Every structure is written in structure tokens, then in C-alpha cells.
Amino acid sequence: MRTVKIDELDFFIHGKNHYLLEVAGERLPITTISGGSGERICFTAGQHGNEWNGIRTLLLLREKLPEKINGTIIILPTINPPAFLLKQRTGPDGIDMNRIYPDHMESNTGRLGNLLYSKIFEKHDYLIDIHSGGPGTFIPHVRVPKEEDVHYGRYFLFEHIWVRLEKEGLIAPTIRKLGVRSCTIEIGGGRRVEIEIVEKCLHGLLNFLKKRGVIPGHFREPGNYEIYHNRVIPKVEHMGFLKVAVKLGDKVEKGQVIAMLKRFEPGDEKILTSPCEGTVGYVRREAAVVPGDSVIHIFT
Numbered sequence: 450m451r452t453v454k455i456d457e458l459d460f461f462i463h464g465k466n467h468y469l470l471e472v473a474g475e476r477l478p479i480t481t482i483s484g485g486s487g488e489r490i491c492f493t494a495g496q497h498g499n500e501w502n503g504i505r506t507l508l509l510l511r512e513k514l515p516e517k518i519n520g521t522i523i524i525l526p527t528i529n530p531p532a533f534l535l536k537q538r539t540g541p542d543g544i545d546m547n548r549i550y551p552d553h554m555e556s557n558t559g560r561l562g563n564l565l566y567s568k569i570f571e572k573h574d575y576l577i578d579i580h581s582g583g584p585g586t587f588i589p590h591v592r593v594p595k596e597e598d599v600h601y602g603r604y605f606l607f608e609h610i611w612v613r614l615e616k617e618g619l620i621a622p623t624i625r626k627l628g629v630r631s632c633t634i635e636i637g638g639g640r641r642v643e644i645e646i647v648e649k650c651l652h653g654l655l656n657f658l659k660k661r662g663v664i665p666g667h668f669r670e671p672g673n674y675e676i677y678h679n680r681v682i683p684k685v686e687h688m689g690f691l692k693v694a695v696k697l698g699d700k701v702e703k704g705q706v707i708a709m710l711k712r713f714e715p716g717d718e719k720i721l722t723s724p725c726e727g728t729v730g731y732v733r734r735e736a737a738v739v740p741g742d743s744v745i746h747i748f749t
């Protein structure tokens with residue numbers, strides 16, 4: 450496969466093209482598809498090296514898309530190879546790639562992310578970035594930076610949409626300030642490929658591209674979905690083993706039992722209760738916990 454330096458990349462070569470992109474001393478796979486004067490859409494995954502569902506989804510999208518489109522699509526399935534090599538959230542420098550935008554250049558991770566940001570991401574109409582949970586599983590949902598972004602974000606056909614207020618350094622809200630519409634998609638858990646979730650996400654990405662008129666075909670109108678504006682994350686205060694008592698998508702009441710904790714100190718199991726009402730959007734899968742670990746995320 451041909452290697453292309455990031456400064457020499459041409460988005461607009463007609464048809465479907467696969468390269469290895471050379472950037473900040475790394476090489477990462479990139480696919481460009483171009484034709485016509487339609488919108489420019491960039492898909493990314495793998496900012497965190499332990500989140501594989503998004504990477505798998507984009508490998509499928511790359512195969513599935515036609516050669517002839519109206520617009521430009523860039524697919525970057527795994528943008529943080531040092532983190533993927535370790536199968537961890539971050540690479541060897543320990544810097545979280547989704548906290549460094551738009552200008553942290555003092556680490557390898559920062560340079561890699563921000564060169565992609567300035568030379569590729571910000572030249573698009575849309576940036577769609579896919580993530581998963583870590584030691585727990587997210588209900589498949591889309592996050593949009595602003596209320597007004599729901600109107601396009603809902604075409605990914607997820608039943609849950611979270612309008613997330615700005616947070617420092619994250620790619621989606623940061624690039625949104627430049628006028629690039631952006632979504633973060635969260636699907637499933639870390640360190641696994643969950644094919645049902647991957648296929649659901651792929652279906653959503655294709656529906657979105659049809660709605661935007663970039664690929665041919667009839668798009669589906671979204672069904673019912675819930676919108677959230679906040680989340681509450683109850684934390685564990687002791688070392689031990691956790692057994693969660695609720696499921697993804699459950700509605701919980703304030704005071705409802707959400708988990709039992711078997712502490713390492715002798716004594717009864719500790720009962721953990723919900724601090725508020727809301728929808729369970731994330732459930733911890735890994736039983737071992739230490740102080741500060743999350744139990745569930747409650748979307749409100």
C-alpha cells in the first residue's frame with residue numbers, strides 16, 4: 450500500500466483510495482473516497498487503543514461504501530496506533546488523545562492528534578468520532594455538542610442522544626467551535642468487538658450518509674429517541690468486587706439499589722444506591738474495583 454505524508458494527502462482524488470498516512474512518526478490506515486460537489490465527512494475511531502468496536506465499524510464502512518459518491522469521505526479507523534499496540538486507552542506517554550485538542554503539541558500523542566486535527570479534521574463539514582466504554586459498557590448512543598446538532602445526529606438511528614456541554618480538550622466540542630459539525634458515538638464496552646453493536650452502528654453511519662446525499666439510497670427517518678443533558682456517575686469508595694444490580698437502559702429512582710460491593714475487609718456486603726433518577730447509560734462489567742471507580746452512569 451502506498452504511503453502518503455500528511456502534507457501531500459489529496460482528499461479529492463476520484464474513486465476509493467487506500468493509503469498509509471505518515472504523520473508525527475506514525476503510519477495509520479486512511480481511505481479517501483471522492484466525487485461530486487457534496488458534503489465532506491470525516492470518520493475516526495481508535496483515539497483510545499482499548500476501544501475496538503468503532504475501529505471494527507470503520508473497517509466495515511470502508512469496504513461497504515461505493516466508489517462513486519457525491520462528496521468526500523475520509524475514513525481513519527485507528528488514529529492512535531501507539532495506544533492500540535498496548536491495547537490501552539493511551540500510548541506510552543500516558544496522554545489521553547481525546548483531551549489534547551486543539552493545540553497541545555508537547556507529547557507524541559498531542560502532535561499526532563493535532564496534526565490530524567489541523568490538516569484533516571477541520572477541513573470537513575462533519576467529523577464523526579467513535580468510542581466505547583473501558584471496564585464497562587455504554588448503551589449505544591450519540592453525543593452532540595449543541596442542541597441544534599440533534600437534527601442531524603438523530604439520523605444515526607440511536608435510541609439515546611446526549612447533548613453534552615463543552616469540556617476542555619475533547620475533539621467534538623472543540624472542532625464544533627470552528628463550525629465543523631461533530632458527533633461522538635459511544636458503542637459497547639472496551640477490549641471487545643461486539644458484532645451486533647458494530648452492525649447497528651454501521652447501519653446508522655450509512656443512514657446518515659444517505660440523509661446527507663453523499664451516498665445513494667433511501668434513508669430511514671429516526672424512530673423514538675430520548676435526549677439527555679447530564680450524567681451522574683456514582684463512585685466506589687472501597688476495594689472489592691462489585692455486582693451491578695441494574696441493566697443498560699433501565700430507569701432508576703433515587704435511592705434504588707444499583708450494586709452490591711463485597712469489600713476486602715470482613716463484614717456484610719455494602720449496598721450502593723442511586724443518587725438520582727435517570728436512565729442507566731453505562732454499566733461496569735469488570736468486577737474488581739478500587740476507590741474512585743465508577744459503578745454505572747446515570748443519564749438525566
Ligand SMILES: [Zn+2]
Nearest residue numbers: 497500580581
Ligand atoms: Zn474513547
